[in-house]
Amino acid sequence: MKIAIQGELGAFSHEACLKNFPKAKVLPCAVSSEVFEALDSGLADAALIPIENTLAGPVVVHYDLLLEHDFHINAEFRLRIEHQLLAVPGTKFAEIREVLSHPVALDQCRKFFAKHKKIRSASFYDTAGAARHVIEAGKRDQAAIASRAAADVYGAEILQSNLEDDAQNYTRFFLVERKPRAPKDTDKVSVAVGLPNKPGMLFKALSVFALREIDLTKIESRPVRGRPWEYAFFLDFLQTDRKAAENALHHLEEIAQFVKVLGRYKASE
Amino acid sequence: MKIAIQGELGAFSHEACLKNFPKAKVLPCAVSSEVFEALDSGLADAALIPIENTLAGPVVVHYDLLLEHDFHINAEFRLRIEHQLLAVPGTKFAEIREVLSHPVALDQCRKFFAKHKKIRSASFYDTAGAARHVIEAGKRDQAAIASRAAADVYGAEILQSNLEDDAQNYTRFFLVERKPRAPKDTDKVSVAVGLPNKPGMLFKALSVFALREIDLTKIESRPVRGRPWEYAFFLDFLQTDRKAAENALHHLEEIAQFVKVLGRYKASE
Numbered sequence: 363m364k365i366a367i368q369g370e371l372g373a374f375s376h377e378a379c380l381k382n383f384p385k386a387k388v389l390p391c392a393v394s395s396e397v398f399e400a401l402d403s404g405l406a407d408a409a410l411i412p413i414e415n416t417l418a419g420p421v422v423v424h425y426d427l428l429l430e431h432d433f434h435i436n437a438e439f440r441l442r443i444e445h446q447l448l449a450v451p452g453t454k455f456a457e458i459r460e461v462l463s464h465p466v467a468l469d470q471c472r473k474f475f476a477k478h479k480k481i482r483s484a485s486f487y488d489t490a491g492a493a494r495h496v497i498e499a500g501k502r503d504q505a506a507i508a509s510r511a512a513a514d515v516y517g518a519e520i521l522q523s524n525l526e527d528d529a530q531n532y533t534r535f536f537l538v539e540r541k542p543r544a545p546k547d548t549d550k551v552s553v554a555v556g557l558p559n560k561p562g563m564l565f566k567a568l569s570v571f572a573l574r575e576i577d578l579t580k581i582e583s584r585p586v587r588g589r590p591w592e593y594a595f596f597l598d599f600l601q602t603d604r605k606a607a608e609n610a611l612h613h614l615e616e617i618a619q620f621v622k623v624l625g626r627y628k629a630s631e
Numbered sequence: 632m633k634i635a636i637q638g639e640l641g642a643f644s645h646e647a648c649l650k651n652f653p654k655a656k657v658l659p660c661a662v663s664s665e666v667f668e669a670l671d672s673g674l675a676d677a678a679l680i681p682i683e684n685t686l687a688g689p690v691v692v693h694y695d696l697l698l699e700h701d702f703h704i705n706a707e708f709r710l711r712i713e714h715q716l717l718a719v720p721g722t723k724f725a726e727i728r729e730v731l732s733h734p735v736a737l738d739q740c741r742k743f744f745a746k747h748k749k750i751r752s753a754s755f756y757d758t759a760g761a762a763r764h765v766i767e768a769g770k771r772d773q774a775a776i777a778s779r780a781a782a783d784v785y786g787a788e789i790l791q792s793n794l795e796d797d798a799q800n801y802t803r804f805f806l807v808e809r810k811p812r813a814p815k816d817t818d819k820v821s822v823a824v825g826l827p828n829k830p831g832m833l834f835k836a837l838s839v840f841a842l843r844e845i846d847l848t849k850i851e852s853r854p855v856r857g858r859p860w861e862y863a864f865f866l867d868f869l870q871t872d873r874k875a876a877e878n879a880l881h882h883l884e885e886i887a888q889f890v891k892v893l894g895r896y897k898a899s900e
Contacts, residue, residue: 414854416854416856417854417856418691418854419691419853419854422687422688485756487754528856528857530856530858532859561845561846561847562840562841562844564837564850565834565837565838565841566841568833568834568837572830572831572834572835575830575831576830577830577831578830578831578833579860580852580862581833581852581862582852583849583851584688585683585685585686585687585688587685587686587797588797588799589799590685590799593849593850
């Protein structure tokens with residue numbers, strides 16, 4: 363099985379692959395649109411994409427790409443994001459003057475930089491890319507903040523672990539494939555919904571779930587291209603009763619301009 | 632009046648200032664948290680912040696900062712985003728080999744790069760910063776994609792106008808101040824709402840508007856820090872009947888963990 367990810371080897375998406383599909387081959391792609399193209403062309407069998415983080419929020423480009431393409435979310439996974447300080451093997455912590463990483467990762471390690479005033483932070487396009495850069499440059503005054511997977515991939519030494527300020531830092535990933543799997547223990551559904559731009563429409567759309575006591579776990583709105591100030595809604599709901607869920611979707615179709623089921627899968631714990 | 636903005640002089644926030652407050656002094660800040668600090672300390676009288684774009688979606692950091700601080704949204708403005716090709720005066724278009732800009736701006740001008748294969752795009756941290764860089768470097772093989780305001784600020788020549796693929800490209804800005812103004816013709820309200828994590832709560836929250844035929848124009852969800860998979864909601868609604876709007880807010884307080892009014896202002900056209 364070949365899984366496309368966005369980012370270099372050692373990115374957190376790679377770490378999520380190693381954890382959930384230890385035998386899979388990983389295909390790193392520079393940008394998210396390439397991940398979807400790789401799946402479309404058959405270059406990859408699946409894509410593993412981050413969809414939201416508990417601190418930073420949604421990865422909006424992936425919502426847009428899921429709506430554009432006719433793929434299927436077949437699983438979800440949660441990964442605890444743990445930031446490690448990586449350096450050239452043998453480097454002493456006292457030697458480090460500069461730490462490179464993605465701006466979001468740097469921002470999640472503010473306490474580290476507040477504590478170590480002699481170390482300045484520098485933005486890099488990617489966490490794993492920063493790790494690779496530090497190892498390739500071979501400088502002992504530079505380090506990177508990246509995943510444990512990045513340390514393995516580039517042969518870096520982990521000088522300090524868990525630099526993140528907030529331990530409640532999780533990313534939710536979707537496994538996306540060309541065909542639906544719909545396992546028997548499916549209990550979660552993701553849909554995209556377009557609603558007429560009239561007062562009360564979102565309330566009506568949510569009523570199809572509320573009136574059946576179906577638990578909506580997530581709502582995300584995205585702008586509709588070419589129609590300023592109109593939005594598409596992405597909804598996740600728990601399917602405890604399969605018949606009730608199907609009825610809710612039929613009811614939603616009566617109200618909405620479009621309803622697109624993005625996937626049916628097993629909710630992760 | 633001194634208005635803090637995020638970004639360098641010539642950023643689209645600066646363009647929005649020039650259009651709506653032509654006599655104001657502008658205080659450029661590197662990051663959004665500095666904009667809010669400048670308002671807090673009195674260094675600035677107001678802040679003009681982008682809150683959403685019709686192609687890219689919400690500027691999530693500004694939602695989070697509005698919730699953290701006790702400021703007031705006193706006006707909203709919409710700005711058509713027009714991307715200009717800026718170069719050192721006297722440069723001929725045929726000389727250009729590289730165009731710098733913010734990745735979002737580059738992504739909004741894909742047709743330009745598809746048409747001109749000899750020109751490569753290069754990411755820069757800021758549109759206005761890219762314009763300044765090109766002028767300061769003085770190279771005739773480089774150009775920047777930035778605003779008309781950036782051309783004025785840095786003395787660049789506009790070689791081509793309106794490079795954007797999609798003309799329906801607007802950004803909505805909020806004017807944020809320390810004190811509420813609440814003009815008489817206020818007809819829009821922005822609130823942040825925390826809801827108990829129980830099924831049907833969002834439906835109940837929206838019912839307070841729907842049952843009074845109040846038009847909800849926008850909903851945005853943001854993760855709650857330290858409580859994974861819980862969300863705060865940002866709602867904008869039109870206040871056609873002041874009494875009905877007040878009743879809706881009282882009703883919402885019965886349901887919600889917290890309701891914070893972020894501002895009452897005149898809806899822009």
